[in-house]
Amino acid sequence: MFATLSDRLADTFKNLRGKGRLSEADIDATAREIRIALLEADVALPVVKEFVGAVKERARSEEVSQALNPAQQIVKIVNEELVTILGGETRRLRYAKTGPTVIMLAGLQGAGKTTLAAKLALWLKEQGKTPILVAADLQRPNAVNQLQVNGGRVGVPVFAPEPGNGVGDPVSVARASIEEAKRKLHDVVIIDTAGRLGVDTELMKQAADIRDAVQPDEVLFVVDAMIGQDAVNTAQAFLDGVGYDAVVLTKLDGDARGGAALSIASVTGKPVMFASNGEKMTDFDLFHPDRMASRILD
Ligand code: GDP
Numbered sequence: 001m002f003a004t005l006s007d008r009l010a011d012t013f014k015n016l017r018g019k020g021r022l023s024e025a026d027i028d029a030t031a032r033e034i035r036i037a038l039l040e041a042d043v044a045l046p047v048v049k050e051f052v053g054a055v056k057e058r059a060r061s062e063e064v065s066q067a068l069n070p071a072q073q074i075v076k077i078v079n080e081e082l083v084t085i086l087g088g089e090t091r092r093l094r095y096a097k098t099g100p101t102v103i104m105l106a107g108l109q110g111a112g113k114t115t116l117a118a119k120l121a122l123w124l125k126e127q128g129k130t131p132i133l134v135a136a137d138l139q140r141p142n143a144v145n146q147l148q149v150n151g152g153r154v155g156v157p158v159f160a161p162e163p164g165n166g167v168g169d170p171v172s173v174a175r176a177s178i179e180e181a182k183r184k185l186h187d188v189v190i191i192d193t194a195g196r197l198g199v200d201t202e203l204m205k206q207a208a209d210i211r212d213a214v215q216p217d218e219v220l221f222v223v224d225a226m227i228g229q230d231a232v233n234t235a236q237a238f239l240d241g242v243g244y245d246a247v248v249l250t251k252l253d254g255d256a257r258g259g260a261a262l263s264i265a266s267v268t269g270k271p272v273m274f275a276s277n278g279e280k281m282t283d284f285d286l287f288h289p290d291r292m293a294s295r296i297l298d
Pocket of ligand 1: 107108109110111112113114115116195250251252253254276277278279283
């Protein structure tokens with residue numbers, strides 16, 4: 001991810017190297033190249049416009065035009081603006097003050113929710129937490145089983161409806177899971193919800209019903225960064241239909257151009273909290289905007 005964008009930006013900065021003061025034409029040419037690089041990386045147009053506008057304005061300021069090394073100054077500005085569009089500070093998980101912390105996952109089918117649920121459980125376990133996974137995806141026949149397999153891989157128990165015991169609907173399962181967590185002293189409850197192939201109102205309603213029933217401390221929207229511009233549209237649809245506190249980007253190990261990862265925080269106003277970057281259970285961590293920006297400008 002970001003390989004093309006990184007190369008493009010590096011070329012842009014190379015053109016500035018060795019230049020003394022920057023002329024208006026130099027700044028315009030640089031802004032144009034940054035604009036093309038971002039558009040080619042699939043960054044959403046409003047985000048590109050804002051980004052380039054900010055870089056241009058700052059580049060015209062004293063700090064750059066008077067600087068001995070304008071190229072370095074521009075790189076610094078682009079870095080800082082990248083951190084800004086990526087959401088600024090690292091967003092950390094908020095834990096409940098009393099009782100178990102409830103985390104609900106929402107997103108499209110195939111986004112990587114079930115995998116993510118187990119990765120998050122492992123990550124929490126490594127920090128001394130005692131999570132429980134909850135199978136509230138009762139749409140896809142294999143989803144419960146898949147969560148159980150993933151839970152087994154990370155050694156975290158899975159709460160799932162047992163056939164015939166009366167908790168067959170996702171809202172009841174989610175509600176019952178909180179009681180189970182309290183009984184068995186689990187301090188974090190991770191609820192996996194159903195995802196459809198496309199955004200649909202029934203799915204949204206189900207997720208909203210679960211949210212209303214369990215009042216999660218964090219609703220996380222899980223999205224596949226490989227789906228490009230669609231990720232931003234889906235993110236907006238879930239924001240309107242379900243609402244969430246933060247975003248989790250999956251499949252950052254892929255060769256997508258990176259636009260989704262770059263635009264999503266800026267377009268939705270919600271921070272990216274976690275990133276998932278591989279099939280292994282340990283391919284997962286908090287998302288750090290500053291590290292991501294540095295990686296792009298490496
Ligand atoms: P769900 O339908 O949202 O629950 O998605 P799944 O968890 O079943 O994931 C869909 C597919 O994406 C599976 O084949 C996962 O192994 C794969 N997957 C999930 N996360 C990642 C990731 O970060 N990187 C890669 N390369 N594959 C992933």
